[in-house]
């Protein structure tokens with residue numbers, strides 16, 4: 001059982017641009033190998049966690065309040081927020097706030113040996129890392145720079161550094177980098 005941060009990022013380390021847009025990512029459409037890679041990853045995931053900006057992006061982008069069947073997960077999702085947010089009909093969503101450590105313990109109990117996926121954003125993942133609860137970072141690096149936006153992982157991790165354990169090329173677009181936390 002591992003806790004992963006699996007995400008796409010711009011080359012200069014942003015998850016979304018200043019307007020929370022992912023148009024820079026979606027411009028590439030379907031790239032060979034990416035869907036298979038995602039399927040292999042998600043098949044071993046038992047729970048996801050995300051911050052409220054990411055959740056609200058999903059609500060809006062997928063019009064989930066009108067079309068709740070488009071909720072992308074059939075596993076429980078923990079959403080971090082200090083606000084009251086709408087729930088997607090029929091989705092297994094648990095709203096939480098504050099210290100991530102007890103929430104991680106709850107997630108570990110729920111996943112029954114499967115992995116945990118930290119969807120983002122970067123600071124929330126940083127909070128898990130601060131508690132030693134992040135095992136692996138899997139990045140699909142897109143060949144674009146954004147200059148500003150939502151940061152990938154606003155933490156200083158230098159020594160020990162991350163350990164590079166895998167590199168994959170997807171088309172002439174993405175490089176997927178897998179790093180272990182040492």
Ligand SMILES: NC(=O)c1ccc[n+]([C@@H]2O[C@H](COP(=O)([O-])OP(=O)(O)OC[C@H]3O[C@@H](n4cnc5c(N)ncnc54)[C@H](OP(=O)(O)O)[C@@H]3O)[C@@H](O)[C@H]2O)c1
Pocket residue numbers: 007008009014015016020021022025050051052053054055057058080081082083096097098099100119120121122123124127150151
């Ligand atoms: N490139 C990709 O594949 C990818 C992946 C993930 C996300 N994204 C995008 O990247 C952006 C990330 O946004 P973001 O940086 O703002 O991060 P976020 O983690 O999605 O949202 C941050 C918000 O979550 C809440 N939060 C975080 N930690 C909390 C805690 N411990 N307790 C309670 N609430 C907590 C706070 O909001 P409140 O308390 O005000 O609710 C905080 O402002 C989004 O636009 C998302 O769509 C892209």
